[in-house]
Amino acid sequence: MSDVDVAIIGGGPAGLAAASALKSAGVERVVVLEREAEAGGIPRHCGHPPFGLREFNRLLTGPSYAARLVSSAQTAGVDIRTLTTVVEARAGGNLLLVTPTGVTELKAKRVILATGVRETPRSARLVSGPRVAGVVNTGALQSMVYLTKRRPFQRPVIVGSELVAFSAILTCRHAGIRPVAMIEGNERVTARWPCALFPRLAGVALHTGSRLVEILGDTKVEGVVLEDAKGQISRIECDGVILSGQFTPEAALARSGHLLVDPATGGPQVDQWGRMSDPTYFATGNVLRPVETAGWSWSEGGRTGQWVARDLAGLLPESEPSVRVSVNDHRLRYAVPQNIVLSQDVGGMRDIQLRVAQHVDGELIAECDGEQIWGRKLRAGPEQRVLVQTHEIASACAGRDVALRISEPTD
Amino acid sequence: MDQSLFDVVVVGAGVVGCAVARRFTLEGARIAVLEKSTDILDGASKANSAILHTGFDAPEGSLELACIRDGYAEYQTIRDSLGLVQDNAGAYVVAWTQDELRNLESIKAKAHLNGVTDVELVDAETLRAREPNLSRNALGAVHVPGESLIDPWSAPHVYLRQAMENGAKVFTSCEVTDGGFDGAEWRVVTTNGTLRTRHVINCAGLYGDTVNRALLGETHFEVKPRKGQFVVFDKAASGLVSAIILPVPSETTKGIVVFRTVFGNLAVGPTAEEQDSRTDASTDEETLKALIADGINKVPALKDMPVTATYAGLRPASEQKEYRISATSEQNWITVGGIRSTGLSGALGIARHVYGLYENMGASHDKLPDPVIPKANMLSEAGLRDWKQDGAGEVVCHCELVTRREIEAALHGPLPARSLAGLKRQTRATMGRCQGFYCSARLAELTDGCFVSAMAEKLPHE
Ligand SMILES: Cc1cc2nc3c(=O)[nH]c(=O)nc-3n(C[C@H](O)[C@H](O)[C@H](O)COP(=O)(O)OP(=O)(O)OC[C@H]3O[C@@H](n4cnc5c(N)ncnc54)[C@H](O)[C@@H]3O)c2cc1C
Ligand SMILES: Cc1cc2nc3c(=O)[nH]c(=O)nc-3n(C[C@H](O)[C@H](O)[C@H](O)COP(=O)(O)OP(=O)(O)OC[C@H]3O[C@@H](n4cnc5c(N)ncnc54)[C@H](O)[C@@H]3O)c2cc1C
Numbered sequence: 001m002s003d004v005d006v007a008i009i010g011g012g013p014a015g016l017a018a019a020s021a022l023k024s025a026g027v028e029r030v031v032v033l034e035r036e037a038e039a040g041g042i043p044r045h046c047g048h049p050p051f052g053l054r055e056f057n058r059l060l061t062g063p064s065y066a067a068r069l070v071s072s073a074q075t076a077g078v079d080i081r082t083l084t085t086v087v088e089a090r091a092g093g094n095l096l097l098v099t100p101t102g103v104t105e106l107k108a109k110r111v112i113l114a115t116g117v118r119e120t121p122r123s124a125r126l127v128s129g130p131r132v133a134g135v136v137n138t139g140a141l142q143s144m145v146y147l148t149k150r151r152p153f154q155r156p157v158i159v160g161s162e163l164v165a166f167s168a169i170l171t172c173r174h175a176g177i178r179p180v181a182m183i184e185g186n187e188r189v190t191a192r193w194p195c196a197l198f199p200r201l202a203g204v205a206l207h208t209g210s211r212l213v214e215i216l217g218d219t220k221v222e223g224v225v226l227e228d229a230k231g232q233i234s235r236i237e238c239d240g241v242i243l244s245g246q247f248t249p250e251a252a253l254a255r256s257g258h259l260l261v262d263p264a265t266g267g268p269q270v271d272q273w274g275r276m277s278d279p280t281y282f283a284t285g286n287v288l289r290p291v292e293t294a295g296w297s298w299s300e301g302g303r304t305g306q307w308v309a310r311d312l313a314g315l316l317p318e319s320e321p322s323v324r325v326s327v328n329d330h331r332l333r334y335a336v337p338q339n340i341v342l343s344q345d346v347g348g349m350r351d352i353q354l355r356v357a358q359h360v361d362g363e364l365i366a367e368c369d370g371e372q373i374w375g376r377k378l379r380a381g382p383e384q385r386v387l388v389q390t391h392e393i394a395s396a397c398a399g400r401d402v403a404l405r406i407s408e409p410t411d
Numbered sequence: 412m413d414q415s416l417f418d419v420v421v422v423g424a425g426v427v428g429c430a431v432a433r434r435f436t437l438e439g440a441r442i443a444v445l446e447k448s449t450d451i452l453d454g455a456s457k458a459n460s461a462i463l464h465t466g467f468d469a470p471e472g473s474l475e476l477a478c479i480r481d482g483y484a485e486y487q488t489i490r491d492s493l494g495l496v497q498d499n500a501g502a503y504v505v506a507w508t509q510d511e512l513r514n515l516e517s518i519k520a521k522a523h524l525n526g527v528t529d530v531e532l533v534d535a536e537t538l539r540a541r542e543p544n545l546s547r548n549a550l551g552a553v554h555v556p557g558e559s560l561i562d563p564w565s566a567p568h569v570y571l572r573q574a575m576e577n578g579a580k581v582f583t584s585c586e587v588t589d590g591g592f593d594g595a596e597w598r599v600v601t602t603n604g605t606l607r608t609r610h611v612i613n614c615a616g617l618y619g620d621t622v623n624r625a626l627l628g629e630t631h632f633e634v635k636p637r638k639g640q641f642v643v644f645d646k647a648a649s650g651l652v653s654a655i656i657l658p659v660p661s662e663t664t665k666g667i668v669v670f671r672t673v674f675g676n677l678a679v680g681p682t683a684e685e686q687d688s689r690t691d692a693s694t695d696e697e698t699l700k701a702l703i704a705d706g707i708n709k710v711p712a713l714k715d716m717p718v719t720a721t722y723a724g725l726r727p728a729s730e731q732k733e734y735r736i737s738a739t740s741e742q743n744w745i746t747v748g749g750i751r752s753t754g755l756s757g758a759l760g761i762a763r764h765v766y767g768l769y770e771n772m773g774a775s776h777d778k779l780p781d782p783v784i785p786k787a788n789m790l791s792e793a794g795l796r797d798w799k800q801d802g803a804g805e806v807v808c809h810c811e812l813v814t815r816r817e818i819e820a821a822l823h824g825p826l827p828a829r830s831l832a833g834l835k836r837q838t839r840a841t842m843g844r845c846q847g848f849y850c851s852a853r854l855a856e857l858t859d860g861c862f863v864s865a866m867a868e869k870l871p872h873e
Contacts, residue, residue: 035806035809037805045852083805083806085806085809085812087798087812098798098803098806098812100804100805101801101802102800102801102802102803103798103799118845118848118849119848121845121846121847121848122846123643123718123719123720123721123846124717124718124719124846126694126696126699126700126718126721127696128693128694128695128696129693129694129695130691130692130693131692131694131722133831133864133866136847136851137847137848139848139849140847140848140849140851140852143849143851143852143853144851144852144855144867145870147852148852148853148855148856148867149869149870150852150855150856150866150867150868150869150870151867151868151870152851152855152866152867152868175870176870176871176872213696214695218690219864220864248717250845252646252810252844255645255646255647256646256647261647263715266717
């Protein structure tokens, strides 16, 4: 006996879109389990545009976008349970929950994991120095500024130059915080134009090709030490450090349970329907991989909702036979999905998503047992997304596992 | 400050001071504990490996060995009533080279001499069967079944609470700076005022020599801080080993250990780095990378495990290996110094030993007939954590499942947390995977007005 048809863990854009899609597809008992006091996910604390273009055809700030997602899910009849933390995901769709009234179990016919991404904290970056107050990720800073109206410092440095680092600048400005510098290890800003101009416009000194080597201070941050490409050491006085980006899926439930995790993405291993190693579980949104926009995660969630509805109706192919897809090149971070089910059904993710770790200019090739089965030219910069059509690989691999890599141009 | 005459002032609320405070209170002495930090356990005791040692490898015939043996035994007797945890993980001293393999026999012999008689040798095959994730390079081991894992903060915390609930006074943010003895009474000068006491027990850890110099005018030892860095892996890694994996020790250090924690993590460390600073517990990237590599060498599956936390602790070592405990009877003074690397295990035994020294000075009291027995914070993953109990309400720290009720208890309880570090030790908030990504903002709000130095200030224009 199941308590619900589908339980969705996480009420961000992906989870809410999946829930709404399930309701539209006629699935009856759909619940979203959200551990925060409000659903909406990360956009709740992104107090800036642009959100909502794809979903609502309007330019919204994160919080109003989040509120709209919540109300449209509720209108669709989704049961959103906030302050509900899923602490264990057990075989067959059995969940252990902590709710304000106590610990309970919930049995679902299908579970969708939509727990999103977070940034890598100081510890996992192994940054040298004493453990001082004032070192935060962008997410924590945004929550402080937009949700609890506070600021932890006034003159921080920002580490990283992915898009989120520019959100950090906006967040700082909103809170009257004046970042003193932006530090990027690569020679170029990661986020693409026009962002690259932005720090200068905002009066933030940009240090590219510089690595944060140490955080200084006694009990609070007093400065940081940088090393540039030539090995020159310099010091910047500041009272805080914003560690931005280096996203990692919030996949604790999969990792500490029975579900297989892909070390390359840090998220669960899935097939082209987002189905995990236990086929009662699916995943969608940014928990699949670091990192896409809210709009992307929302679309993905909607599609996953439809696939799960099909699965409940017995219309998805079995998980086997399948082939593994992996990356075999340090310039490629990951490939999602990690499994491709070989079947007549050409539904599911249209594309395999790859991400490039550093600037590449060559040919992206797919190999089976060392034999090239597919290839195309590739020119891309760090953190850029690359899509490869799932069916091209599925039909070329002849039932063998696939490894993707980059071969240098051969003029 | 309280102007009545105390029997004993304990300087420092590290694990040693907490255990001493408890012992003296239970024996009937009227005591005050003076701690310079905003929170207790903020010195050497803030970061260690959290292993309750049996003493199998302690120097033969040493005071350290005696204290560890007594401490271990007392921990067994008070554990259940105080609600303390003990994970009987056991340990393997693993030989990775032929030389080390030849050493195992003598390690076993020493353990037996030290009274730890259940220690035995195991061959590579048995070791592999019991620890299947250990590298194939393990050649054999000494099994020490009694080595255990405990909660390094909740234990001393409840020792001190037991002292308080039976009458001891605790003053935090109160640094002892000076003092004088008139032949019968000490006047102890602190940053918060002056106290009167018959006896002083110096448990100042990393500042043991400094406090001796400031109040006694001399010191019989010098503190030589020795840093130990650690890497903590994701909780998913904790299933990779069941026992504590010790190396064959060298002359100077116990070496790098792979161990689980009662909080459900797996950690690798500590290093042993001599330094002058008594406060600088920095970690550095190079050392952390070396620790990770060492961990992967021993437990190859750590390769795919994310790092959750990194930290460092400072051992209050001295010029000698032995504890530097001494009584200066003429001045009603006892120094409990140089409790270098086994203080968590030895604390209860040290406290008994120190009480003996105190009686030798001619002091005596009537034991408390019916002492209050408080319950320790339950932060162990396997224990009955607050989130598992009804009415816990909101979960604030999602990674460590810390409830709002626990946070409020720590902020408003008998030993109120006055810094984020203190709150962490009482609740584990922000100590998990995300290190505060999700809950810092909520914590800043909940701790408003509680911390000596606030996590964040209110926005000026809101
Ligand atoms: C700091 C930061 C800033 C960002 N800024 C932008 C931006 O400006 N624009 C943009 O387009 N994208 C941004 N992103 C990317 C962001 O991930 C996506 O916008 C989007 O939020 C992804 O949606 P999601 O539903 O996959 O995950 P999320 O929005 O992260 O939602 C996941 C939800 O799951 C809940 N949850 C997690 N674990 C559990 C559990 N065990 N039990 C119950 N609930 C749980 C969480 O509380 C959360 O509400 C940012 C990401 C971060 C980390
Ligand atoms: C890396 C590492 C690993 C370890 N692993 C283990 C282990 O696994 N098992 C084990 O048993 N032991 C272990 N130890 C050892 C153990 O942590 C120490 O022996 C113990 O913490 C020492 O405690 P203490 O009370 O003597 O010192 P401290 O904890 O330093 O306490 C002294 C207190 O006195 C206060 N103080 C100082 N000066 C003054 C003053 N003038 N006025 C008022 N207060 C003052 C300080 O603030 C401090 O709180 C380890 C230690 C380290 C560093």
